[in-house]
Amino acid sequence: MNDCLANIRRAVNGMSANERKLAEFILNNASLLRDYSSQQLAEAVGVSQSSVVKFSQKLGYRGYPALKLAVSEELARGSAQVDLSQMQKPVGEHEAGTVFEELAQTKADVVRGIAELNGEEALLEVVRTIEKANRIQFVAAGGYSLVVKDFALKLMIMGKSVVAESDPFVQKANLASMRRGDVLFALSVSGQNSHVNELAEAAKEAGVTIVSLTKYDVNPLSLMSDYSLFTFDERSGPAAASSAPHIIARVALQHLIDALYLVLSSRNTHGRELVTLSQQAVEDI
Structure with missing residues (x-):
């Protein structure tokens, strides 16, 4: 439209x-x-x-x-001609204060947008699913594996059985042993990545619960999922994001993952303590 x-x-x-x-x-x-x-x-x-x-x-x-x-x-x-002529200048041509203000406003718009796309009940449903899961496998398309792996590591420290391998063959091998009561957390912003969708289809046949994270649209991955969360892709989102799409997509995803973690940790005091102890141990190295 x-x-x-x-x-x-x-x-x-x-x-x-x-x-x-x-x-x-x-x-x-x-x-x-x-x-x-x-x-x-x-x-x-x-x-x-x-x-x-x-x-x-x-x-x-x-x-x-x-x-x-x-x-x-x-x-x-x-207003693209005006906005892009200002926003797409090399950083050296900006006033430093203007860059920080524009970026801060853009990120604030993203945060509001993510909250609008994902209601509290949707977050809670995913949190409850993660809490009950026997085992969780994370798969991500594109360049978002690092964000997902950080979340997976936190869950692992909290005592969850988690797999977050990026190798496609390892992902398939791990999925072959998953059963009802396990969870596949699948991230594909387009919702149309063939490898991720193939894994999701296999998971569904095995009775594995699927949590998807895609752009807000009708797409194959969200349609086959039991629970869906939504983010922005690199071509949508707040109007101010048009000149820095890669930043916006990453901020949106990180904010949503952080929200999930905060809700999980608020409901799991022992798990939160384990994460804190782990962080302190790393700082002491």
């Missing part, structure tokens, strides 16, 4: 009263929309939160976060 706002304008005359309220608010306040959660938008317009969700879906989006991202991206395209 490349012309989200134009589509809303064309459809507004055929909308119900509540839908028209939402449409007019979005059209008149498009630049502010990224700061509104679905609940805040509902309260601002005077409709229910479910009306916001249904409105987004009627426009062809999976939910409100996807609609919000589409609006932000359209605004970014409209």
Whole structure:
């Protein structure tokens, strides 16, 4: 949906009263929309939160976060000549303070966006799944293996049985011995990586629980998963991210992984103590 706002304008005359309220608010306040959660938008317009969700879906989006991202991206395209001429200068041509301020704002937008894509209940479902797992295998596509391995190491120190090998043959060998009660944590931002999806399909056939982490979209990996978490890919996300997509994708993923770890550690005092002792031991080396 490349012309989200134009589509809303064309459809507004055929909308119900509540839908028209939402449409007019979005059209008149498009630049502010990224700061509104679905609940805040509902309260601002005077409709229910479910009306916001249904409105987004009627426009062809999976939910409100996807609609919000589409609006932000359209605004970014409209101001791309100005934004990119400033943001894509070599670092030496920036004022240092401007670089830090822009980066801080971009990261803050990412953090808000990740919270909007993943509700607390979704995080808790994944946390409960990890807590109950007999064994967990992590697989990641692209350059995100290091972030996943850091999370896997923390879980291992907390006493979980974890496998986080990057070699495809080792991954397949480990998966062959996994059974019901085990968990495959699969990360593919596109959700279409053939190797990761092949592992997920084999895991599903074996009765292994699948937790996926993909971009917010309908994709093969999220569809076959039991629990889905969402992040930004390198071409989407907050409008300010357009000039530094690799940074944004990494910040988004790290923030989500950190949130999972914090919830897990808050529910496992002994595990948290083990991680602290491990960190102290490393610092003393």
